[in-house]
Amino acid sequence: MGSLIIENADLFTGVDGEVISNGSVWVSEGFVRFAGPKDDMPSDVENVERFDASGKFVMPGMTESHVHLSYNNAHPQQLNSQPLPTAMLDAVDNARVLLGSGFTSAISFGSAQGLDIPLRDAINSGRIPGPRLAASDRDLGSTGSNADGTFGGDNSKKIIADGPWAVRKAVRSLAKRRCDIVKIFLDGEALSEFAPPGVLTYSDEEVAAAVEEAHIRGMRVVSHSRSAAAVKQAVRHGVDIIGHANYLDDEAVAMLEAKREHVFVGPGIAWEIALLDRGSELGLPRDAMEQRGYQREIDETISAVKRLRESKVRVLIGGDYGLNITPHGTNSKDLEYFVDLFGMSTTEALLCATRDGGAAADPSGMVGTLEEGKFADLVVVEGNPIEDIRILQDHSRIVGVMKDGVMHCALMQRNPYIAPSEMGS
Ligand SMILES: [Zn+2]
Incomplete structure (x- = not known):
């Protein structure tokens, strides 16, 4: 399990209601190492992949x-x-x-x-x-x-x-x-x-x-x-x-x-x-x-x-x-x-x-927010749910879902029981 930085996101950490523009999330070994403004990101991070989340909203799972x-x-x-x-x-x-x-x-x-x-x-x-x-x-x-x-x-x-x-x-x-x-x-x-x-x-x-x-x-x-x-x-x-x-x-x-x-x-x-x-x-x-x-x-x-x-x-x-x-x-x-x-x-x-x-x-407090030390569970969304909460129902806008630091692809949402016309409706 490697190290990944998701950057340039509109970041909703779930700690409070704030949305941080130009936010970064650093994930390593399944845990969040940092989540916050890009400028506060530790500078000594090495051997890390980067994901450009420009125009995307990143929130806890x-x-x-x-x-x-x-x-x-x-x-x-x-x-x-x-x-x-x-x-x-x-x-x-x-x-x-x-x-x-x-x-x-x-x-x-x-x-x-x-x-x-x-x-x-x-x-x-x-x-x-x-x-x-x-x-x-x-x-x-x-x-x-x-x-x-x-x-x-x-x-x-x-x-x-x-x-x-x-x-x-x-x-x-x-x-x-x-x-x-x-x-x-x-x-x-x-x-x-x-x-x-x-x-x-x-x-x-x-x-x-x-x-x-x-x-x-x-x-x-x-x-x-x-x-x-x-x-x-x-x-x-x-x-x-x-x-x-x-x-x-x-x-x-x-x-x-x-x-x-x-x-x-x-x-x-x-x-x-x-x-x-x-x-x-x-x-x-x-x-x-x-x-x-x-x-x-x-x-x-x-x-x-x-x-x-x-x-x-x-x-x-x-x-x-x-x-x-x-x-x-x-x-x-x-x-x-x-x-x-x-x-x-x-x-x-x-x-x-x-x-x-x-x-x-999780009563032990490891999920629900993006903070240092928590499990790396997050969602990358195309668009801003704060402006329109309904976009979370549109599966085509769920760009990626990360659990335990592993990013799962968007095909995951397909359910053979759901007619395509019903998806996201
Ligand atoms: Zn029930």
Whole structure:
């Protein structure tokens, strides 16, 4: 692994919102040695390749905070239904596409087929390209929870455990499989017949057991928590990353604010928006989706995110990409939602995707910003996302994605499941 200087770039280090014109990044042996104004670059650098990034924007690699790499770009009701060998191929493909789209880190929110662990290991050993993956396994939920209602009752695709000791045993089994992440369902889904948002599907004792056992064994816990009650339960017991958090009350916001150094929230809004806007293409007409509460859920999420920003709680991009209407590789669409829907500046959205996502992906602080000593994970973009955040969705503008100091080429973004007309749209 050699030494490379990327120079003459518009450089966004992700440390703050500043863009340094005429910026340089020096990368060596997989680490950032310097990132800043060209004039401050150490002058004694020898045996180094140079890449002229004139007119290009260089930024830290992004984090997809809620990924399901085996989702097969299918109809929402047919996700995870492919046979296992195909699911593995899908996951390998999707990992490559995600990396090629500028995401150098990803946090798994569940792998129904249990593919994350071998996938992560293959990525880490360099056999296949993909983001740094915080791997999970099958979802953990109680009898009658949202996990219980999924996958056509196929118990091999989730773990149903009731009672603190059963929950502990389940978490221990995930540790034995070498998971990084435990995904737990604390409440349900508007689509669910028996576990709607707001009905807690685990008792406090069970959640406490899950989180304590996971933390003892070096794993982190991510939760599906749509309602204020489920968010509060997650915060109370030390869940690390809270998914959805659509409905918040004053107490939930105050609790998140008090723990904001330790907890992250990922609204995962793409699913709701896609089902409302494009559900009719799938036989799920807009009025039916509205009746099921999706418009209300979006409206509530907008006000929830507003309050989280006021309280300086870190909000992450991403969530549940991999439907036919939200294929893998379109994950940067979330930045546009953060700007248009949540009212963020493009800079703030970019910091959510880089600095804050990186802090969630790697608690040891090695990713998310371009600073001396961090992993050399970065994206070279044609054009300036601060001026137009949507250009990150245009794969033809992703000139290169570097992970661990290795530059991957732009062909990485091609996914056989995405029609050319859909790419970047
Ligand atoms: Zn999910």
